[in-house]
Amino acid sequence: xxxxxxxxxxxxxxxxxxxxxxxxxxxxxxxxxxxxxxxxxxxxxxxxxxxxxxxxxxxxxxxxxxxxxxxxxxxxxxxxxxxxxxxxxxxxxxxxxxxxxxxxxxxxxxxxxxxxxxx
Amino acid sequence: xxxxxxxxxxxxxxxxxxxxxxxxxxxxxxxxxxxxxxxxxxxxxxxxxxxxxxxxxxxxxxxxxxxxxxxxxxxxxxxxxxxxxxxxxxxxxxxxxxxxxxxxxxxxxxxxxxxx
Numbered sequence: 001x002x003x004x005x006x007x008x009x010x011x012x013x014x015x016x017x018x019x020x021x022x023x024x025x026x027x028x029x030x031x032x033x034x035x036x037x038x039x040x041x042x043x044x045x046x047x048x049x050x051x052x053x054x055x056x057x058x059x060x061x062x063x064x065x066x067x068x069x070x071x072x073x074x075x076x077x078x079x080x081x082x083x084x085x086x087x088x089x090x091x092x093x094x095x096x097x098x099x100x101x102x103x104x105x106x107x108x109x110x111x112x113x114x115x116x117x118x119x
Numbered sequence: 120x121x122x123x124x125x126x127x128x129x130x131x132x133x134x135x136x137x138x139x140x141x142x143x144x145x146x147x148x149x150x151x152x153x154x155x156x157x158x159x160x161x162x163x164x165x166x167x168x169x170x171x172x173x174x175x176x177x178x179x180x181x182x183x184x185x186x187x188x189x190x191x192x193x194x195x196x197x198x199x200x201x202x203x204x205x206x207x208x209x210x211x212x213x214x215x216x217x218x219x220x221x222x223x224x225x226x227x228x229x230x231x232x233x234x235x
Contacts (some may be wrong), residue, residue: 043225061192094221110162
């Protein structure tokens with residue numbers, strides 16, 4: 001089956017602009033989480049969506065936002081871009097949210113990421 | 120708060136050498152523990168997991184045992200291959216602390232380079 005698809009894979013923006021990234025989860029997965037990966041801060045949780053509702057949020061400023069559609073596809077948006085927003089943004093999908101899945105621990109399946117460069 | 124600490128890399132080994140990557144954690148509740156691997160230019164792939172104390176996760180020759188007494192989840196492989204060269208991340212989910220099972224806390228990652 002198809003994996004988690006993220007678009008675009010690469011993009012370059014300038015400071016002050018905004019960007020929208022897209023994530024299509026594995027078919028049947030209803031939870032989508034977003035992570036930011038940078039050399040300095042490593043992998044950090046941004047937020048999670050389930051059934052079009054934000055279920056959990058990390059410690060990021062309000063410039064970072066997201067949403068989920070009825071087909072479980074998700075988008076994240078970063079407004080007023082700063083140089084420090086340059087990162088690999090990873091999306092992950094999971095069958096369920098809030099409860100353990102059948103294996104006893106939710107397994108996240110990650111996409112290949114969207115690499116954002118802010119100039 | 121919860122955290123994960125991994126040994127710093129890079130770890131450089133010859134093919135067929137024994138691999139250990141250390142991982143220790145701090146958690147409020149009863150976390151699940153994971154090892155993810157990231158190959159160049161790709162996203163993260165789940166390598167193995169363990170959900171409770173003394174569980175052993177294993178996959179593709181890699182193993183890790185959930186040790187609650189030492190709060191550790193060290194990754195081991197008896198004989199590494201060049202194709203194992205990648206970055207390895209130890210992670211935990213602790214819903215009692217984070218409010219959900221899908222929020223992972225990652226270590227900094229350990230880069231492994233295996234030479235022929």
